[in-house]
Amino acid sequence: MGNIVNTFKRFLGNKNTVTILGVLLGLVVLFVGYNYRVEHAVEKVSIPYAKKTLTSTTAITADAVGTMEVLRSMVTSNKSIISNVNSVVSTSQAFCVSEMTSIPQGGFFYQEQVKPCTSVTNNILRTMPEGYQPVSVPVDLLKTYGNSMFPGDYIDLYAKMTDSAGKLVYGLFISKLPILDVRDSSAKSVFYDTTASKVPSLLTFAVPNYEVDGVNLYLLLSKAILLGNRVVEIIPVPKNAAYSSEKGETRVNSEWIKDQIMDYTASIPDEEVYTNPNLEQ
Numbered sequence: 001m002g003n004i005v006n007t008f009k010r011f012l013g014n015k016n017t018v019t020i021l022g023v024l025l026g027l028v029v030l031f032v033g034y035n036y037r038v039e040h041a042v043e044k045v046s047i048p049y050a051k052k053t054l055t056s057t058t059a060i061t062a063d064a065v066g067t068m069e070v071l072r073s074m075v076t077s078n079k080s081i082i083s084n085v086n087s088v089v090s091t092s093q094a095f096c097v098s099e100m101t102s103i104p105q106g107g108f109f110y111q112e113q114v115k116p117c118t119s120v121t122n123n124i125l126r127t128m129p130e131g132y133q134p135v136s137v138p139v140d141l142l143k144t145y146g147n148s149m150f151p152g153d154y155i156d157l158y159a160k161m162t163d164s165a166g167k168l169v170y171g172l173f174i175s176k177l178p179i180l181d182v183r184d185s186s187a188k189s190v191f192y193d194t195t196a197s198k199v200p201s202l203l204t205f206a207v208p209n210y211e212v213d214g215v216n217l218y219l220l221l222s223k224a225i226l227l228g229n230r231v232v233e234i235i236p237v238p239k240n241a242a243y244s245s246e247k248g249e250t251r252v253n254s255e256w257i258k259d260q261i262m263d264y265t266a267s268i269p270d271e272e273v274y275t276n277p278n279l280e281q
Contacts, residue, residue: 044069047108048085054103056151056181057120057189060088060095082109096120101152104241132206133218134180137225137234139203144182145238147190147200153179154244159224159257160233172253173234174221180204203236213252220258223265231264232257 051066065088075083082088088095088109096117097103103113128134137157141147149155159173182190185201209218224232252258 043072045072045075045083046085047075047081047083048088050103050105050107050109053105053150054097056097056099056102058097059117060097060114062089065089080111082111082114088114093118099151102150128180128206131208131210133209134204135207135218135221135225136183136202136204137236139182139200139236141199143236144200144203147182149179149182149200149203149236149238151179151181152244153238154248155179155236155238156253157221158235158237159254160235161231161257161260169257171257173224173257174217174250175253176248176250177205177207180206208250212250215252215258215262217250217252220252220261224261227261227264232261 046067046069048065049068050064052064054060054064065085067085075081094117095114097120098113098115099120101113103109125134154176156172157174157177159169159171161169163169181204182200183202183204184190184198187202188198190198190200205221207218207221210216221234224234
């Protein structure tokens, strides 16, 4: 027994032996760590997604929610993704889509998009950003592309008019406007009650009530609408989902169209003009 112990001590006392054992131990640690990371990276979890488009303030029902498997790393890298279906559909309380947002068909649910229905209001004015005013543009099914414009979407406004030579003018007028709501002829939200099919009549935007590109955008757009189609027709044009998620400011894209509208109207000498609240000290 003593010979075995002495032999083992001499074995461990050999520098080459210790080096080899250290290398082997390091390889084992690397192998185990690598396998753990790989397994963790490819591990899948089940998260909820929208089976149909859910618009602003609508209740989220069980038939509108499905689940799909995604990589766990996708959920851990984005903490705002809701991974528990009970945080979207629950028997204890009802959940609704937050104001001024929408969840597209096939899209995931995010924390900022879902809230208890008891805290959701259908009054669009309460959710309007500071320094903005509501402006409504008359629309129909054709102009809304079959009722495909939703609250929370950002779209552009084009202007259609005739110049002094009688030629048709059609061009981008104002870009990056957020939709507050889409209402029917009875002033009811088209998407609030999905049990009945409604025809859109008014598209309401949140418009800055301060100078943008040298002009008060709220007054400019309001004047264009009040002039009516005999002078200028305002046509809403949507873009894809990326346009709504990309950062950008509302702006006037055509000085010529702006000047044409201003030429048809008069300015009030003592009119109060708001300043951008974000620039106030």
